[in-house]
Amino acid sequence: MHQNSLPLLERTRRRAIACAISHALHGLAVGLIAAAPLAMVTSHANAEEADSLRNFSIPAGPLAATLNRFGREAGIMLSFSTQATRDMQSPGVRGVHTSASGLAALLKGTGLAATRQANGGYVIAVSGPSAAQVDSAAALPMVHVVAQTQGATTENSGSYTGRATTIGKMEQSIRDTPQxxxxxxxxxxxxxxxxxxxxxxxxxxxxxxxxxxxxxxxxxxxxxxxxxxxxxxxxxxxxxxxxxxxxxxxxxxxxxxxxxxxxxxxxxxxPSGAVNLVRKRPRKEAHVDVNLSAGSWDNYRTEVDAGAPLNAAGSLRGRVVVAYQDKHAFQDVTRSREPLLYGVIEADLGRDTTLTMGARRQENTVDGYTVFGLSRYSDGGALDVRRSTSMAQDWNQHDATFNDVFAELEHRFGAGWKARLAANYNDGGFEQKVGITRGAVNRATLRGATLYDLYFKNLDVTSYGVDASVTGGFDALGGRHQVAVGANWSKQEQNNKTADIRTNIPVNIFNVNHAAVAEPVRPAWTVDADTRDQRYGVYASARLELAEPLHLLLGARVSWQDYLQVNRLTGAKLADYRQDHEFTPYAGLVYDLNAQWSLYTSYADTFQVQSTFLSADGTPLKPAVGANYEAGVKGELYDGRLNLSLAVFKIRKDDLAVLDEANLGMCPGSLSTSDCYRNGSTLRSKGVELEASGELAPGWQVSAGYTYVTSRDDAGASISSETPHHLLRASTSYRLPGRFKALTVGGAVSAQSGYAFPASDNTAVTMGEGGRAVWDMNAAYRINDKWTAQLNLNNLFDRRYYSMLGSLTRGNYYGEPRSVGLMLRASL
The missing domain is CATH 2.170.130.10 (TonB-dependent receptor, plug domain)
Structure with a gap:
């Protein structure tokens, strides 16, 4: 009776989760999803997806490595005994195949065969075993799962590296990316x-x-x-x-x-780079994940992440994430509250079409908000104050909100081709009321800082983004090639209002009075400006196989931009410019030394609009243009579980706007200044990067990167005063073996060389920060198969340092002192 009750309990659990998620998603995304698309959702088995045709171009190599790559590209789970594949070679696979036919090609001549399992995966074993033998082989502890259906997804991978990246339009491994x-x-x-x-x-x-x-x-x-x-x-x-x-x-x-x-x-x-955040998507299985945490300075946080199939066929899936954080900062009088609600639905509209829709609401309320940190002594030295010192008035307030709605439609045509249409709409903004303290402090008199201003700011922003692309592959001239073409458009509309009350009240920075001024009433707005920034472009890229070990990557983009800023109080235009058909090319080469290592080099153009500056003939300046050169070596070891890279880079940015001293005051039509400008300045940056991420050995994860960089302008001055020449970021974790396998321990260090620069408000004075190393540690104990306790200790040795430097008068921030965090995680 007990055995028969387990499926019922599981069905009841899944039904309850699905019901709860369905209600939560309905409440969050009401009006986002019409009934018609949902009515199109068909009841088709996920197993059909595993049988869809895909293009493969996997060269010959070690059998384990080729199986691993095949599993990633096909999105299936493969299990096999490491003894069965040891020292074996695979002939590889090319062309259009189903999962079954592709595996058969990979295993040709090895004496092994792939047997389909109920979950859509395959067990690799000696050709011809009975079903019982397959089940037995799949249960062996030496069976190694080398790929899962998650593709580039990192959730539940347990890894510090990604199998692939999606920041470009073609999903590709880190090793295959020539940057x-x-x-x-x-x-x-x-x-x-x-x-x-x-x-x-x-x-x-x-x-x-x-x-x-x-x-x-x-x-x-x-x-x-x-x-x-x-x-x-x-x-x-x-x-x-x-x-x-x-x-x-x-x-x-x-x-x-x-x-x-x-x-x-x-x-x-x-030419700094780009950051791509990839949202969580609904899983195919029901889950409830809970995270409760408490830490230093009354830092309390709760997260609940739940998802489940919403129909019997699993073709409609949902997920909801709820989080709330209430914390004080290590600085005096500062407290923040941050609620978050996120929901997403994924629907299979057919065998080859998937619709994803979701929404997010996030808020951030900060009492005792500080805007400019600490000042310095007038000789450039750091103030002798507690790290908890805050210059904020206790009525300082910052209230921010963010709403986000997104949708994505993907259709898979077969033979590896697919089309994707993605759109984002979001609006947000904040209201800010702060007392601003600034001023360099005389080391002898300890005076100089003042409560300079009572400042009010409202910012409202609405943004739209659309991206449409088609990607696929084809065979030609004896090689396998991939292409991507597309277009995107974005528009941001912003309203910015400010007002202030000048005070100039002397402040004792060594004994701050957080109630020096009564909470003020906002005066009339003195600035009320609307800004519209619209950008659109078309792009194309290709990865061409010139020969089996050599790939050429080509890309180009043509961009347009319209920018308008208007003073709503006077109706005057503050900025108005347009940039037409700016062309930015890209090229790269990847040469595979073997199945694990590749050499690469790449070149890319950059441009930055400067139309707000006028030349002496009354025309806007042309864009600042740059070139980015990079070369290096990348390794993908242990069946893709460890990625290594070494890169050298050189960046040049030309034609930056500089003051035209021969025509001062001669450009009254300029929207930024009455002076004329010319294209002239050049910035240069060069350096070396080393990085390792992933599994060094079973249970041992690492993520480490070292950077050496030097950057200069025409005068030889650093173009980024806070950028150290040497920077090391390294983290590791290790799951103990044997009887201690429930325990995972880890550590991290962030180390950098010192730096110094002339103060922006007095170039005769030098500011700087010495070299430092800040150490962290963490440990997690798996209580049972559902619950895990975790301890994090940051700034282990309580290093006293400044994390940011601004100027003599403001903008200097202490790094966080030693802190402790305790978490309790559950997967129910």
Whole structure:
């Protein structure tokens, strides 16, 4: 009776989860999904997908490696005994095949055969065993699962590396991408307890953080500011990784970071790279995942992530993520509350068509919000104050909201061809009320800082993004080739209002009075400006097999941009320009040394619009243009479980706007200044990157990257003052063997060389920060098959340092002191 009750309990559990998710999704996405598309959902078995035709181009090589690659490309699970494949070679497979016929080609001449299982996967064993023998072989502990249906998805992989990237339009492995690219996986984020994009980027190879205005910041890679952010490969998303709205990572499977020029993806931008956030999608099985955490400074967080098939056939699937965080900061008087709700539905409209629709709502309320950090001594030295010192008034307030709606339609034509149409709509903004303290402090008198201004700001942003593409492969001239063509469009509309009350009240920065001024009433807006930024373009790329070991990658994009800014108070145009048909080419070569190692080189153009600056003849300046050169070697070892790379790069950016001193005050038509400008300045950056990610040995994961970079302008000054010459980011975790297998331990270090630069507000004074190494550790204990406890200890040795430097008067931030976090995770 007990045995018969188990299926009933499981069915009841799945039905309950599906019902709960269905109601939650309905509440979140009401009006997003019409009844007609859902009525088209058909009841077809997932097994049919495994039998669809796909194009393969897998060269001969070690059998285990070729099986692993086949499993990834086909999206199926393969199981086999490592003894059965040891020292065996495969002839490879090329052309259009089903999973079964492709496996037969791979196994030709090996004496092994693939037997289909009920779950759609295959067991590889000696040709001709009985069903009982197959079942027995599949149960052997030495059977190795080499591929799963998740493709590029990292969730539940347990890995610190990705099998593939999707930041370009063609899904391809890290090794096959002729640029430096990192995949920050779900497992890595969970192990390190990284809950915001800010925290994730702080672990990314080569990324450093620098200060911007009013509490925001940006990341810098290879000496240039990172300004290209995508979600599921679609640009035009209002998401602010700068601190105004911390991007919650609970809804994302992975973060892909491309270093170097990304003009082929988005057009205009700096040659720093691009960041692609990939959302979690519904799973095919029912699940409920819970994460409860508590940490230093009253940091409490709850996450619930639940999903299930919503019909008996499994052709309609849903997922909901709910999170809430309430925390104080290590700085005085600062507290934030951040609720998040995310829902997504995936529907198979037919055997070859999938529709995905979802929505997100996120809020961020911060009391005691600080916008400019600390000042410095007037001689450039750091202030002798506690790390918890905050210059905020206790009524400082920051309220931000973000709403996001997205949809994606994918159709698979067969023979490896597919079309994808993706769209995002989002709106967000914030209201800000802050007292601003600034001013360099005289070391002798301890005076100089003032409560300078009471500042009010409202920002509302609406954004649209659409991307349509077709990808596929074909055989020609004895090789296998892949192509992608598409177009994208994005528009961002923004309204910015500001007002202020000048105060200039002296402040004792060593004993801050957080109630020095009563909470003010906002005066009339003094700035009220509308901005519209519209970009669109067409692109094409190809991966051509010139010979079996040599691949040529070509790409090009033609971009257009319209930008308009209007003062709503006066009706005057503050900026108005258009950039037409800007062409950005891309080229790369990948040479396979063997089944594990490849050499590569690549070139890409960049451009940045400068139409707000006028030349002496009254015409807008032409764009700043750049070139990105890169070469290196990549390795994919242990059947793709470990990725290694070494890259050298050189970047040049020409024709930047410089002041035309012969025509000062002669360009009254300029929308930015009355002075004239000319194209002239050049920026240069060069360096070396090394990276390793994945499994070094069974149970031992690593993610490590070292960067050496030097960047200079025409005068020899660094173009990014906060970018150190040497930067190391390394993390590792190890699952203990044997009787201690329930325990996983890990550690991390972030180390960098010192740097110094002339203060922007007094170039005769030098500011700087010495070299440092900050160590973290973590440990997790698996209590049973459902519950895991985890401990994270950050800044283990309580290193005192500044994480960001701004100027003498403002913008300097202490790094977080030692902190402890305790988590309890459950998979129900």
């Amino acid at each position: 430096s690219v990192s995949v920050i996986t779900r497992q890595f984020m969970d192990d390190k307890n990284l809950v915001t994009l800010d925290e994730v980027m702080a672990q990314a190879t080569g990324a450093t953080r620098s200060q911007r205005n009013f509490g925001s910041h940006t990341f810098t890679i290879r000496g240039f500011a990172m300004d290209t952010y995508l979600v599921d490969g679609v640009a035009g998303t209002v998401f602010d990784p700068t601190g105004w709205m911390p991007t919650d990572m609970a809804i994302y499977d992975r973060v892909e970071v491309l270093r170097g020029a990304a003009g082929l993806i988005v057009g205009a931008g700096d």
